Amino acid sequence: MFDNLIGQPEIKRQLEFYSTAYQKTSVVPFLLLNGAKGLGKTEFLKQFSKSLTNEDGKPRPMLELNSSTIKNNQMFFEQIFMPIVQNNEITLFFDEAHALPKDLVMAFLSILNTERTPFKEFNWREYTFQFDFTKISMIFATTELDKLFPPLKDRLTILDFKPYKTDEISEIIKGRLRDVDFEDGVLAEIASTTRGNARSAVKRAKEIETFCETQNSTTFFKEEWKELRQILGIKPLGLTNTEVQVLEILKERGPSTLQTIAAVTGMSRTAIQRDAELYLLQRGLMKIDGTREITKAGMLTLNEITEKGF
Amino acid sequence: MENNIASAAANETLKRGRGRPSGSNSFEHVQIKHLLTFLSEEASIPVSKLWMRDTLGVIIAARPIQVIQNDNAPSEQTEEKVQFALNTFEE
Numbered sequence: 001m002f003d004n005l006i007g008q009p010e011i012k013r014q015l016e017f018y019s020t021a022y023q024k025t026s027v028v029p030f031l032l033l034n035g036a037k038g039l040g041k042t043e044f045l046k047q048f049s050k051s052l053t054n055e056d057g058k059p060r061p062m063l064e065l066n067s068s069t070i071k072n073n074q075m076f077f078e079q080i081f082m083p084i085v086q087n088n089e090i091t092l093f094f095d096e097a098h099a100l101p102k103d104l105v106m107a108f109l110s111i112l113n114t115e116r117t118p119f120k121e122f123n124w125r126e127y128t129f130q131f132d133f134t135k136i137s138m139i140f141a142t143t144e145l146d147k148l149f150p151p152l153k154d155r156l157t158i159l160d161f162k163p164y165k166t167d168e169i170s171e172i173i174k175g176r177l178r179d180v181d182f183e184d185g186v187l188a189e190i191a192s193t194t195r196g197n198a199r200s201a202v203k204r205a206k207e208i209e210t211f212c213e214t215q216n217s218t219t220f221f222k223e224e225w226k227e228l229r230q231i232l233g234i235k236p237l238g239l240t241n242t243e244v245q246v247l248e249i250l251k252e253r254g255p256s257t258l259q260t261i262a263a264v265t266g267m268s269r270t271a272i273q274r275d276a277e278l279y280l281l282q283r284g285l286m287k288i289d290g291t292r293e294i295t296k297a298g299m300l301t302l303n304e305i306t307e308k309g310f
Numbered sequence: 311m312e313n314n315i316a317s318a319a320a321n322e323t324l325k326r327g328r329g330r331p332s333g334s335n336s337f338e339h340v341q342i343k344h345l346l347t348f349l350s351e352e353a354s355i356p357v358s359k360l361w362m363r364d365t366l367g368v369i370i371a372a373r374p375i376q377v378i379q380n381d382n383a384p385s386e387q388t389e390e391k392v393q394f395a396l397n398t399f400e401e
Contacts, residue, residue, distance in 0.1 A: 046397055046399075049397070049399070050399045058399075058400070059399040061396060061397060061398045061399065062396075062397040062399075063394055063395075063396050063397075064394060064395045064396075064397065065392060065393070065394045066392070066393040066394065069390075069391070069392050069393040070392050071390055075390065075392050076392070079391065079392045080392055080394065084396070
């Protein structure tokens with residue numbers, strides 16, 4: 001089912017299990033795909049929905065909804081449910097489900113309460129809507145699990161996506177560039193700059209493809225990688241300019257408070273925590289022990305950036 | 311007696327700042343030629359009923375208040391659309 005997708009072995013096993021179960025029960029549990037952006041939630045779900053066969057023998061279509069654009073029940077029932085979902089066999093995919101409006105979340109609490117039968121009637125204004133979950137699969141995805149209303153979370157089966165490993169990222173890049181010969185070790189170096197993110201890996205592969213085309217070359221050695229890094233400003237570990245700036249502040253000023261970093265960068269405290277510190281902490285480049293402090297690894301990375309002029 | 315004076319003084323204090331002081335208003339004198347640099351001759355400008363009465367001798371009878379429905383005001387959902395993509399997987 002997922003032959004063309006790399007990584008996420010646990011997710012593959014789970015989805016394959018639910019797909020096999022569907023052949024017997026005609027029902028898919030209400031799933032919640034949880035994970036950062038670019039980990040392949042939508043791609044995996046597309047393959048999953050494709051594996052569900054409708055009564056006419058065709059793969060089940062998937063309607064991908066941007067949850068933040070649904071402002072209320074009226075928009076959902078009038079623009080989506082009545083014209084597209086009702087009387088059809090379809091997978092409904094609510095992307096960024098933490099942005100669903102409160103009244104629709106409340107409606108879902110009632111609609112998804114299907115412990116006894118896979119059917120549910122929901123009354124809204126003068127209408128009665130039939131939810132037949134042998135025909136409708138409802139799947140949610142979020143990058144911010146903590147923002148999802150806990151009672152809704154309780155009704156969903158959570159599947160956690162994990163960052164990709166270096167060898168998986170290398171495989172993704174190589175898979176996109178079958179005609180390019182890579183020098184030993186280069187793919188691993190490239191992979192280290194994608195932050196374990198499949199979408200970044202695809203983007204990086206595209207950049208390499210463009211580079212090779214402009215050079216009229218089908219080989220990509222360390223020299224070429226160095227040149228491409230210089231051109232695009234690709235930093236070690238795929239650090240962003242903001243993250244480097246935070247490291248520089250910590251190096252120059254020593255242990256600092258979040259307030260100090262906010263004042264120096266001109267960014268809000270939340271933005272620093274979310275957009276810079278999270279990854280620096282994950283990679284062990286800084287630590288928080290009352291105040292913020294750069295680690296040895298952080299110093300080495302910063303020195304590498306300075307020396308190589310990234 | 312003293313109580314009355316104190317009470318009167320308190321009232322006096324309280325009265326200050328209530329409403330429009332005598333003789334003051336929120337209008338300003340502007341020459342028509344200056345107004346016309348901003349407005350066309352067709353423009354409708356509000357003037358006070360008192361000014362009309364005292365300057366032009368026109369008295370406007372009170373009218374019942376009309377509630378005007380603004381048909382052009384955007385309703386809650388007219389412009390908003392749910393963003394979606396339909397994948398049919400048909401080869």
